[in-house]
Amino acid sequence: MLAIQAVGLTKVYTSFFGKTRQTALAGLDLAIPRGTAFGLIGLNGAGKTTFIKSILGVVRPTSGIVRALDGDPGDAAIRARIGYLPERLHLPGAWTPVAFLASVARLKGLENAGEAIRRHLARVGLEGDSGRRIGGFSKGMRQRLGLAAALLGAPDLLVLDEPTDGVDPLGRAEIRAILAEERARGATIFLNSHLLAETERICDRIGILARGKLVREGALDDLTGLATRYRARFAPGADAALLASVGFTARGEEGVYVCDADDPAALDAQLARARGTGALVIELRRDLRDLEEVLAEALGSPKAEGDAR
Numbered sequence: 001m002l003a004i005q006a007v008g009l010t011k012v013y014t015s016f017f018g019k020t021r022q023t024a025l026a027g028l029d030l031a032i033p034r035g036t037a038f039g040l041i042g043l044n045g046a047g048k049t050t051f052i053k054s055i056l057g058v059v060r061p062t063s064g065i066v067r068a069l070d071g072d073p074g075d076a077a078i079r080a081r082i083g084y085l086p087e088r089l090h091l092p093g094a095w096t097p098v099a100f101l102a103s104v105a106r107l108k109g110l111e112n113a114g115e116a117i118r119r120h121l122a123r124v125g126l127e128g129d130s131g132r133r134i135g136g137f138s139k140g141m142r143q144r145l146g147l148a149a150a151l152l153g154a155p156d157l158l159v160l161d162e163p164t165d166g167v168d169p170l171g172r173a174e175i176r177a178i179l180a181e182e183r184a185r186g187a188t189i190f191l192n193s194h195l196l197a198e199t200e201r202i203c204d205r206i207g208i209l210a211r212g213k214l215v216r217e218g219a220l221d222d223l224t225g226l227a228t229r230y231r232a233r234f235a236p237g238a239d240a241a242l243l244a245s246v247g248f249t250a251r252g253e254e255g256v257y258v259c260d261a262d263d264p265a266a267l268d269a270q271l272a273r274a275r276g277t278g279a280l281v282i283e284l285r286r287d288l289r290d291l292e293e294v295l296a297e298a299l300g301s302p303k304a305e306g307d308a309r
Contacts, residue, residue, distance in 0.1 A: 003069060004030065008028075009054065011050050023212055025212045026212035028051065028214055036205050037203045038205045038207065039202065039205070040191070041199060093133060096131055096133060096134065097148070100149070101117040101149060102114075110153050124147050125144055126141065142166075154187075172198060176198075199291060204219060205218065206220055206223055216294070230258065232271070232274070232284050233253075233281070238279040238280070243279060246270070247260070247270055
């Protein structure tokens with residue numbers, strides 16, 4: 001079962017007189033299973049906004065197929081199962097959070113939503129501000145309210161565009177916890193964010209979009225880690241020259257080295273050789289890169305050439 005599917009998805013914007021054409025999506029193929037936390041990353045102009053609008057049925061493709069929750073995004077019944085938090089959130093400043101969420105509930109066709117409104121305001125940390133006017137809210141508080149609106153109705157798919165923008169570090173942790181709860185409920189998370197560290201913490205699959213094309217996609221661990229490379233930390237006193245002689249390369253951090261091993265048996269043999277030098281292993285994990293490195297590497301690919309919006 002797929003939450004989002006794109007097959008040969010192309011979107012070309014044409015000027016009013018048809019003289020100029022700009023390709024925003026260039027034959028995009030993507031399949032996101034239900035229950036996934038998927039992060040779409042890329043530079044400005046990569047086509048991310050157009051793809052989100054395609055998922056929501058706001059933009060119709062020039063060619064190709066896009067489906068959400070196994071249906072047409074333009075179908076009102078499908079849209080009712082999607083919760084959306086836009087990047088540029090415009091809220092009525094004279095309203096209170098309760099009044100705003102009540103209007104959202106009516107638009108979603110939710111009846112007797114008072115209890116759900118109170119519960120979601122509490123979840124996003126706005127319970128004590130439910131009677132205030134939204135016009136006095138900070139950007140972070142507005143983001144929290146927008147998230148509460150997206151959560152109303154227990155949607156099967158949450159499309160979140162920069163959900164933690166303007167939110168303080170503790171607030172970001174609270175939002176991550178909420179999204180983890182939504183995944184545990186069975187919802188699919190689709191996240192678009194320039195905050196790559198947040199994307200790493202929330203998502204387990206990543207797609208990299210460049211000039212309207214998907215240039216890299218896969219599990220986070222597969223994209224950020226080398227399957228055969230490990231990082232080991234040794235207790236103070238380890239002999240760097242001896243460790244180098246048995247296949248360990250020093251990293252910049254004190255006591256940290258990397259080694260390559262094709263399988264668990266080879267890794268065990270590497271560690272045995274390290275111990276043979278007198279070194280004491282105090283930490284071992286896969287050697288992971290951050291998403292910034294992965295993104296830079298992907299954008300160096302010839303596949304990234306083209307034109308997009």
